[in-house]
Amino acid sequence: MSKVIDEIRFTKELISKPSITPKDFGAMNVVSKHLKKIGFKCNLMSFQDRGTEKIINLYARYGTKSPNLCFAGHTDVVPAGDLASWSVDPFKAKIKKGYLFGRGVSDMKGGIGCFISAVSQFLKENKKFEGSISFLITGDEEGIAVNGTKKVVEYLKRKKEKIDFCIVGEPSNPSKLGQMIKNGRRGSITTYLTVKGKQGHIAYPNVALNPATPIIKILNELKSKPLDKGNKNFQPSNLEVTRIYIDNTADNVIPAKASATFNIRYNNLHTFNSLKNKISKIIKKISKKFKCKTEIKFVGTGTSFLTIPNQTVKKIQKIIQKETGEKTQLSTSGGTSDARFIKDIAPCIEFGLVGNTMHQINEKSSIKDMKKLKLIYLKIIKSFFN
Ligand SMILES: [Zn+2]
Numbered sequence: 001m002s003k004v005i006d007e008i009r010f011t012k013e014l015i016s017k018p019s020i021t022p023k024d025f026g027a028m029n030v031v032s033k034h035l036k037k038i039g040f041k042c043n044l045m046s047f048q049d050r051g052t053e054k055i056i057n058l059y060a061r062y063g064t065k066s067p068n069l070c071f072a073g074h075t076d077v078v079p080a081g082d083l084a085s086w087s088v089d090p091f092k093a094k095i096k097k098g099y100l101f102g103r104g105v106s107d108m109k110g111g112i113g114c115f116i117s118a119v120s121q122f123l124k125e126n127k128k129f130e131g132s133i134s135f136l137i138t139g140d141e142e143g144i145a146v147n148g149t150k151k152v153v154e155y156l157k158r159k160k161e162k163i164d165f166c167i168v169g170e171p172s173n174p175s176k177l178g179q180m181i182k183n184g185r186r187g188s189i190t191t192y193l194t195v196k197g198k199q200g201h202i203a204y205p206n207v208a209l210n211p212a213t214p215i216i217k218i219l220n221e222l223k224s225k226p227l228d229k230g231n232k233n234f235q236p237s238n239l240e241v242t243r244i245y246i247d248n249t250a251d252n253v254i255p256a257k258a259s260a261t262f263n264i265r266y267n268n269l270h271t272f273n274s275l276k277n278k279i280s281k282i283i284k285k286i287s288k289k290f291k292c293k294t295e296i297k298f299v300g301t302g303t304s305f306l307t308i309p310n311q312t313v314k315k316i317q318k319i320i321q322k323e324t325g326e327k328t329q330l331s332t333s334g335g336t337s338d339a340r341f342i343k344d345i346a347p348c349i350e351f352g353l354v355g356n357t358m359h360q361i362n363e364k365s366s367i368k369d370m371k372k373l374k375l376i377y378l379k380i381i382k383s384f385f386n
Pocket of ligand 1 (some may be wrong): 107108141170171257
């Protein structure tokens with residue numbers, strides 16, 4: 001008879017491993033050790049692209065039948081920041097006034113704890129159920145994300161592993177448990193632009209070429225026209241300029257180069273390539289007018305996607321509403337997550353703890369929330385196999 005894993009104790013143990021991305025420090029072993037104890041087959045896999053650090057990932061499965069319900073998450077965390085500002089040691093989780101404090105408790109070691117606890121209870125009560133439960137856990141979500149979920153998904157594709165539905169345990173709720181399920185994400189594209197002119201005396205602009213003027217025009221044109229109006233499932237796409245740079249220490253010199261960086265979070269009305277073309281056109285048009293040369297680099301970190309609210313999504317939404325009393329909203333807002341890779345092999349949603357202290361000093365999750373999330377996960381598992 002396998003025993004029930006306590007979500008708080010498990011989360012504390014996981015937080016005690018200071019797995020600041022891309023380091024593991026035994027975090028993945030905590031997950032696999034407990035999963036093995038309750039009967040999971042654990043497949044630990046390391047990936048390492050050239051010039052990057054080795055990452056340990058885990059795919060674990062209980063059962064061989066379908067349907068296969070998967071839980072996805074990450075054990076890596078962001079750095080603690082200024083240790084003196086913390087009210088507890090960020091890697092020795094402590095309960096204070098009804099909250100568990102520690103780095104990664106909400107994002108998302110606590111989410112893993114709640115799901116593993118729910119699974120252990122489900123298995124204790126349902127030894128033989130029609131289906132499988134699996135875990136896809138990575139140590140490379142907060143970092144460059146090349147040796148993590150992306151590679152595990154490629155591996156699962158090659159092995160023809162079928163996942164019928166996936167819950168990503170990211171802290172999807174802005175301030176209260178039950179507020180929000182994420183059923184899609186916007187895409188992200190960053191543009192690095194350099195405009196090249198000709199250096200010269202500020203009093204003789206006719207024999208110089210100032211790149212500052214065209215770069216301002218380019219940014220203005222990009223920013224002033226809305227990319228779209230959004231749609232039923234997505235907010236409007238948005239461009240933000242994050243850096244404008246001219247290296248010049250003399251006030252009487254027209255600079256030779258100006259550069260800027262900007263990022264677009266885009267909805268499903270665009271793709272990486274459609275935006276790349278659109279941006280390139282504007283840059284070319286203006287730089288040509290000013291007779292300037294340009295260098296452009298585009299970096300995409302995930303395209304937009306939407307999980308259609310099917311029966312399973314609606315059932316989950318109902319369970320959450322019933323347990324929390326909140327009006328659970330389906331949303332595609334916020335940043336990217338590993339769901340952007342998993343969506344290629346399975347429909348997925350994100351639902352986890354409250355995220356309002358993630359990545360912050362004194363990251364915390366309420367004990368009440370953790371107990372409730374465990375219960376919600378348990379009900380989701382039960383209803384999935386019913
Ligand atoms: Zn996270």
